[in-house]
Amino acid sequence: MTKLHIETEINGQPVEFLxxxxxxxxxxxxxxxxxxxxxxxxxxGDCGACSVLLNGRLVCSCLVLAPEVQGVxxxxxxxxxxxxxxxxxxQKFLEHAALQCGxxxxxxxxxxxxxxxxxxxxxxxxxxxxLAGNLCRCTGYDKIIRAVQDAARTMRGEAA
Amino acid sequence: MxxxxxxxxxxxxxxRPDGVDKVTGRANFGADYSLPGMLxxxxxxSPHAHARIKRIDVAAALAQDGVHAVITGADFPRVGSxxxxxxxxxxxxxxxxxxVMAREKVLYHGHAVxxxxxxxxxxxxxxxxxxxxxxxxxxPVMDIETAMAPGATLLDEHLFTQGLPEKPQSPSNVAQVMxxxxxxxxQGFAQADVIVEEEFRTPTVHQGYIEPHxxxxxxxxxxxxxxxxxxxxxxxxxxxSAKVLGMNVSDIRVVPSEIGGGFGGKTTIYLEPLxxxxxxxxxxxVKMTMNRDEVFRASGPASATLSRIKIGAKQDGTITAxxxxxxxxxxxxxxxxxxxxxxxxxAPYDTPNFLIEGYDVLVxxxxxxxxxxxxxxxxxxxxxxxxxxxxxxxxxxxxxxRLKNAVKEGSxxxxxxxxxxxxFRDCLTAAKNHPNYKRPLGKDEGRGVAAGFWFNAxxxxxxxxxxxxxxxxxVIEGNPDIGGSRASMALMAxxxxxxxxxxxRVQVADTESAGYTNVTGGSRVTFATGMAVIEAAxxxxxxxxxxxxxxxxxxxxxxDWEDGKVIPKPGVNADLKPLTLANIAATSxxxxxxxxxxxxxxxxxxxxxxxxxxxxxxxxxxxxxxDVLRFTAIQDAGKAIHPSxxxxxxxxxxxxxxxxxxxxxxxxxxxxxxxxxxxxxxxxPVASDLPMIDTQIIEVPNPTHPYGVxxxxxxxxxxxxxxxxNAVRDAIGIRITTLPLSPPRxxxxxxxxx
Amino acid sequence: xxxxxxxxxxxxxxxxxxxxxxxxxxxxDLVTELERKFPGIAEVLSGxxxxxxxGDIVHDPFLDPIGPGxxxxxxxxxxxx
Numbered sequence: 001m002t003k004l005h006i007e008t009e010i011n012g013q014p015v016e017f018l019x020x021x022x023x024x025x026x027x028x029x030x031x032x033x034x035x036x037x038x039x040x041x042x043x044x045g046d047c048g049a050c051s052v053l054l055n056g057r058l059v060c061s062c063l064v065l066a067p068e069v070q071g072v073x074x075x076x077x078x079x080x081x082x083x084x085x086x087x088x089x090x091q092k093f094l095e096h097a098a099l100q101c102g103x104x105x106x107x108x109x110x111x112x113x114x115x116x117x118x119x120x121x122x123x124x125x126x127x128x129x130x131l132a133g134n135l136c137r138c139t140g141y142d143k144i145i146r147a148v149q150d151a152a153r154t155m156r157g158e159a160a
Numbered sequence: 161m162x163x164x165x166x167x168x169x170x171x172x173x174x175x176r177p178d179g180v181d182k183v184t185g186r187a188n189f190g191a192d193y194s195l196p197g198m199l200x201x202x203x204x205x206s207p208h209a210h211a212r213i214k215r216i217d218v219a220a221a222l223a224q225d226g227v228h229a230v231i232t233g234a235d236f237p238r239v240g241s242x243x244x245x246x247x248x249x250x251x252x253x254x255x256x257x258x259x260v261m262a263r264e265k266v267l268y269h270g271h272a273v274x275x276x277x278x279x280x281x282x283x284x285x286x287x288x289x290x291x292x293x294x295x296x297x298x299x300p301v302m303d304i305e306t307a308m309a310p311g312a313t314l315l316d317e318h319l320f321t322q323g324l325p326e327k328p329q330s331p332s333n334v335a336q337v338m339x340x341x342x343x344x345x346x347q348g349f350a351q352a353d354v355i356v357e358e359e360f361r362t363p364t365v366h367q368g369y370i371e372p373h374x375x376x377x378x379x380x381x382x383x384x385x386x387x388x389x390x391x392x393x394x395x396x397x398x399x400x401s402a403k404v405l406g407m408n409v410s411d412i413r414v415v416p417s418e419i420g421g422g423f424g425g426k427t428t429i430y431l432e433p434l435x436x437x438x439x440x441x442x443x444x445x446v447k448m449t450m451n452r453d454e455v456f457r458a459s460g461p462a463s464a465t466l467s468r469i470k471i472g473a474k475q476d477g478t479i480t481a482x483x484x485x486x487x488x489x490x491x492x493x494x495x496x497x498x499x500x501x502x503x504x505x506x507a508p509y510d511t512p513n514f515l516i517e518g519y520d521v522l523v524x525x526x527x528x529x530x531x532x533x534x535x536x537x538x539x540x541x542x543x544x545x546x547x548x549x550x551x552x553x554x555x556x557x558x559x560x561x562r563l564k565n566a567v568k569e570g571s572x573x574x575x576x577x578x579x580x581x582x583x584f585r586d587c588l589t590a591a592k593n594h595p596n597y598k599r600p601l602g603k604d605e606g607r608g609v610a611a612g613f614w615f616n617a618x619x620x621x622x623x624x625x626x627x628x629x630x631x632x633x634x635v636i637e638g639n640p641d642i643g644g645s646r647a648s649m650a651l652m653a654x655x656x657x658x659x660x661x662x663x664x665r666v667q668v669a670d671t672e673s674a675g676y677t678n679v680t681g682g683s684r685v686t687f688a689t690g691m692a693v694i695e696a697a698x699x700x701x702x703x704x705x706x707x708x709x710x711x712x713x714x715x716x717x718x719x720d721w722e723d724g725k726v727i728p729k730p731g732v733n734a735d736l737k738p739l740t741l742a743n744i745a746a747t748s749x750x751x752x753x754x755x756x757x758x759x760x761x762x763x764x765x766x767x768x769x770x771x772x773x774x775x776x777x778x779x780x781x782x783x784x785x786x787d788v789l790r791f792t793a794i795q796d797a798g799k800a801i802h803p804s805x806x807x808x809x810x811x812x813x814x815x816x817x818x819x820x821x822x823x824x825x826x827x828x829x830x831x832x833x834x835x836x837x838x839x840x841x842x843x844x845p846v847a848s849d850l851p852m853i854d855t856q857i858i859e860v861p862n863p864t865h866p867y868g869v870x871x872x873x874x875x876x877x878x879x880x881x882x883x884x885x886n887a888v889r890d891a892i893g894i895r896i897t898t899l900p901l902s903p904p905r906x907x908x909x910x911x912x913x914x
Numbered sequence: 915x916x917x918x919x920x921x922x923x924x925x926x927x928x929x930x931x932x933x934x935x936x937x938x939x940x941x942x943d944l945v946t947e948l949e950r951k952f953p954g955i956a957e958v959l960s961g962x963x964x965x966x967x968x969g970d971i972v973h974d975p976f977l978d979p980i981g982p983g984x985x986x987x988x989x990x991x992x993x994x995x
Contacts, residue, residue, distance in 0.1 A: 533995070534995045577971070683994060
């Protein structure tokens with residue numbers, strides 16, 4: 001099977017790679033590009049651990065074929081923070097202890113960024129329904145929701 | 161052990177030392193490792209729930225391009241029967257070996273029959289599809305009643321029930337029976353004014369960790385292996401792999417990755433010995449992962465159960481007798497948590513007469529593994545539900561009924577010993593006084609109360625404390641960090657040493673770099689490994705005092721340790737300026753060498769953890785959906801080292817318990833094949849299913865830990881099952897006694913009552 | 915004298931005796947004394963055992979001290995998950 005040659009931008013950097021036509025973006029990110037921050041939890045689009053942004057849009061990378069990102073910028077967890085600084089979402093997850101094992105955390109942070117980029121002042125209900133596609137088995141979601149609310153406040157420039 | 165009165169850093173909520181790597185995607189979990197030239201391993205699995213293996217033909221698979229090795233049961237050494245250290249139900253290494261790779265029989269759909277290593281995941285998939293296995297299919301045994309019936313198809317013709325007064329004549333699917341009794345139950349029931357009795361069922365459920373099992377193994381020509389894997393206990397991976405493969409323990413180095421959830425399900429081995437063997441055969445490193453389908457079908461879910469409970473009480477609420485008949489599904493091999501389930505079922509209550517009968521039953525499902533307080537959620541769901549019925553019959557507040565009979569310090573536990581200081585009554589009182597207990601309820605809304613309990617474990621831990629040249633501190637320990645334990649170790653070391661928290665780093669070291677340490681599980685890490693870290697810190701403090709005294713040319717008993725410094729005792733030369741860790745470390749070569757404190761211990765006196773939960777639900781009578789409106793978790797933690805992570809355990813356990821109660825179950829077809837082996841249809845709670853989970857930490861210090869710590873990780877999953885079930889009963893006036901209370905089941909009950 | 919309690923599943927080795935008094939200052943001595951009273955029980959207790967000594971549970975006891983009024987309960991070994 002001849003591999004396809006794909007050119008795109010990942011986390012603001014130009015990237016090119018070879019892939020099988022049926023290879024998922026998730027597998028390509030992890031196995032070809034060594035971007036292992038994006039996690040595999042189910043490969044059926046149910047758990048959200050593989051969440052990335054395609055042109056700013058939240059998707060499960062396990063449900064995206066690698067060739068689909070030709071010319072479409074991708075943002076992964078590795079691209080959320082500025083070099084050497086944490087994004088407010090990451091900072092608030094830490095402050096609120098919104099992670100225990102941490103496996104769902106990259107996907108949740110990417111999903112939260114997509115939410116707050118679109119809806120800077122979400123209600124608790126909006127947050128919960130937006131993040132319903134990101135499974136967490138450790139936290140019961142309570143501290144995650146609080147971290148998101150606090151991150152939203154910070155990003156809106158409001159005092160804590 | 162002394163207890164500092166006022167804590168300086170213990171009890172605060174700093175950021176965990178491993179946190180930045182986890183929010184940036186840098187932290188490496190089990191599937192994140194690679195080695196040059198590595199192969200990908202995949203497992204060929206049984207399509208039948210029960211069958212004899214007649215023949216396995218791997219020739220076609222081996223002939224495929226890119227396939228470097230194939231293994232079957234024949235590649236493994238014979239493993240004799242030997243009890244496994246750890247585990248809840250008399251697990252056996254011979255069974256473990258058969259579970260990781262089938263030998264004569266396959267005993268569940270998904271049971272491993274062969275494995276391959278190939279150049280890509282796709283090549284490995286093609287190879288396992290080419291493995292030809294000839295089976296003699298046998299009838300599957302899929303539930304307790306079928307397994308226990310006379311003339312049932314047997315999973316193991318050589319299994320005779322243990323625990324009977326005489327060895328039985330014929331083999332059975334019942335691996336073990338046991339009994340715990342006190343007093344005279346018949347007399348106790350005769351004395352009762354009110355008797356309630358009921359039968360309860362719970363389904364097979366999975367721990368649901370988001371990270372599937374994963375490992376990378378490499379073995380060199382000298383037989384020395386290194387395994388990177390996601391596990392709760394890398395020392396157990398080492399010892400179990402050594403047993404299954406017939407290797408020396410010292411020839412296997414296990415490096416624990418970060419772990420994406422375990423909850424008990426990662427305290428055993430599945431892929432690791434396969435990867436080592438494939439690496440040996442192929443001469444290359446082999447990476448193996450399970451996909452989600454395999455995790456459901458072929459790892460270790462929690463036992464389905466059938467329980468019959470009977471309770472008798474006086475009109476004033478005093479319990480006079482308690483009876484439990486508890487049957488637990490072990491899955492394909494013996495070893496369900498029937499025993500701990502039986503020991504827990506009546507543990508919160510002081511009753512003079514009880515009889516508990518337990519059964520460990522084989523069925524054609526995956527071999528069960530531990531799931532957070534193994535055995536207790538199932539049995540205590542039944543008892544706590546029945547106590548709710550009793551409170552209704554007595555027209556008594558359910559918390560008052562429990563207070564009337566609650567164990568306290570000095571009570572004889574149902575499982576034997578007298579309790580030392582415990583916090584059950586404190587939790588009950590806190591629940592009664594909690595504002596959530598008084599909130600008004602609307603139409604179709606209901607409130608449920610339930611108690612939870614777990615023993616908590618001690619066992620063996622090792623720790624080292626190194627003082628670095630600049631006075632900063634490195635702690636070396638051997639417990640994979642599932643839920644923030646590095647933070648707790650750092651807090652305890654910082655507290656003892658009198659240094660700022662951020663000058664302490666904690667390393668979770670591999671089997672060749674840390675002293676032997678038991679699993680991250682059993683609610684033991686903050687207790688037992690914390691105890692080891694504190695002792696290692698105290699060991700280094702003794703050394704620091706000696707070094708300072710030597711530097712000053714005085715006796716070691718003329719100095720004190722205070723606030724991170726060595727000072728001369730009052731009355732001794734006042735001109736001597738205090739020496740900090742940095743001061744002493746800077747001159748350590750002169751005074752004797754590097755500064756290393758160590759401790760290794762077998763921790764005793766783990767304090768039991770009690771909880772009380774309040775659940776408020778609303779039932780939609782048209783759809784049968786149960787919404788959780790409010791949930792309150794109250795638990796005795798002894799001393800919360802890092803309160804955020806204690807709350808996290810309480811909230812996470814509550815979510816799992818609610819999932820168990822309301823929606824999670826394995827659904828099987830007539831051939832014993834699981835129908836819902838994915839997250840879409842194995843429905844765990846998502847963010848929109850739950851409200852904020854209110855927590856209240858009670859602190860009744862455990863006297864055997866220097867800071868009073870009690871384990872907190874497991875108790876939280878126990879009470880939510882009955883709390884939710886009792887709330888549904890309150891909301892709709894009907895008690896459904898089979899879990900989960902999923903919409904179809906609730907609708908069926910509502911229709912039946914109409 | 916320490917009071918030693920046997921759970922139901924160990925009582926087959928003690929002739930159904932549930933409770934016995936024993937003079938011993940360590941767990942090791944306790945087992946020696948118990949073997950005198952109930953021959954064969956040392957073998958049963960040599961496996962993977964847990965005991966509660968005055969309410970404190972310990973796995974693999976051996977050198978653990980037993981006090982004059984101590985209560986010793988044999989328990990099934992629980993690890994957890």
